[in-house]
Amino acid sequence: MLDRSFKIKDLGNLSYFLGIEAFRTPKGINICQRKYALEILQENGFLEAKPAKTPSVPGQRLTNLEGTLLEQPEIFRRLVGKLLYLTNTRPDITYAVQQLSQFVDKPRDNHLVAAHRVLRYLKGSPGKGLFYSSNPHIKLQGFSDSDWATCTESRKSITGYCIYLGNSLISWKTKKQATISRSSSEAEYRALASTTCEIQWLIYLLTDLKVEVNNPVALFCDNTSAIAIGENHVFHERTKHIEIDCHVVRQKVQEGVIKLLGINSHNQIADGFTKALSKPLFDVYHAKLGLQDLHAPAYEGLMKLISPHVTLQLKIETFAQPRRKWADGFFSLRISSIANDRCMAHWRHSFTHYIGDSANNVTAHTWLPDTGATHHATPDIAALSTSEE
Structure with missing residues (x-):
């Protein structure tokens, strides 16, 4: 319909436009700003920063009275402007960025600290974006x-x-x-x-x-x-x-x-x-x-860990390099120092064989619901199995 009214050129399926990346699948389309987010992190020196779990501190109230005025307020203004554009695909930082945008006139050092908190949160998952299903x-x-x-x-x-x-x-x-x-x-x-x-x-x-x-x-x-x-x-x-x-x-x-x-x-x-x-x-x-997050690792299986402390069901998350494996959730398990070839050969067949040989390389990090405490231990694994999802 547009072609009948205007002279246009079909460039094919959308893949990248104004910093927004698009990826199509039969199930729908995913849009994110991973490259743009990484550029923001690099510009502000946060590529190696420790990720934060949330974009803002609960209960924190920013004001115009606390803190010291910034000597270079343009740094804060430029950062907030870029974060505002990032909210096009990251609604999870909308509230934090809205709070920061109130202080672009006379930003203070505590405002910049709050902005850096948002950057640390983005460091944990720069590739997250919105998914729009093709469901009619x-x-x-x-x-x-x-x-x-x-x-x-x-x-x-x-x-x-x-x-x-x-x-x-x-x-x-x-x-x-x-x-x-x-x-x-x-x-x-x-x-x-x-x-x-x-x-x-x-x-x-x-x-x-x-x-x-x-x-x-x-x-x-x-x-x-x-x-x-x-x-x-x-x-x-x-x-x-x-x-x-x-x-x-x-x-x-x-x-x-x-x-x-x-x-x-x-x-x-x-x-x-x-x-x-x-x-x-x-x-x-x-x-x-x-x-x-299209750039996040995919889940490859389900592992059951039985330790003296608690019995858990853990999802195993596989990264691009087979040596790095994590279980995600309230309970986490890290497997390290396992040969790549052996790891991949036994992944779907059986974990029991080589886990038994490498028991010292298995570290459990468990969250105890009754006390909220964190427990670190090298468990005595009684049984270990995998299954396809």
Whole structure:
């Protein structure tokens, strides 16, 4: 259709454009910015840095008053600008970058430290990106959340939302609200209004692409008061000051464009767009974003480890070099100093033979749930087997 109106040249399937890498498979398309992320790490000297588990420290509040002004603020500004572009394929750093972008005018040393934390997080997985499935199932659903009065200086709240098309994340946002909310319900309702407007725009876009959305879009919110305001046809005195936002959400509910649904705070995906999460909560949030890393090693099998302390089921992760093997998860196992040829020859057949010969090279690193402590030991392996996934 474009070729009939404009002179264009078909360059084939998209592979690289403006720093965004695309990889097609029969299951869908994966987009990432690995090369761009590595360039950022190299420019700032973080290629050899120790990776961080989360992009920001839980509970940390950045302000304009603490710390010393940077002598070269352009370094911070350039870094934040590049991180903002990186959020096109890395929604997991959206909240952290939004917090940093508030201080580009007069950045301080603690702001630069927080930015370096994001770089250390990216160092752990620079190749992660979004996956868009080729599944023809079209279903829009949104998640809306807010963090009330989170700004310590202005006491403004944070709006966060994410919208999925099927299982693929297509829109997300973190932004400080323009006005101060007098209650958490008001802050949640303003977030609902922003999410509703975004859903309506996406519906218009899908309609232009000849995709019809016939059913109401499920919009999940973890605040029952905000849902009640949206479904209530009578204005109360306490909601009069948010009348415009009430009209926006309520009108779309009445028109059948959206349907407000409650959700448990633990299952609220948009929670990660409004605050810094601890490691366990961040892992849950990260898993629901649908991020994939094409450059990460593939899982080759399942190994069962029986030690005097605990019996575990461990997934084995194989790197490009057969000598480096890890088990990923709460429990991890590292196998080292094993000859490459022997390792590959016995991988699918049996681990028992050469593990027995190299028991001293097997180190277990286990996490004990009852105490939260970490235990290091060279276990007496009683049984060891593998199976295909």
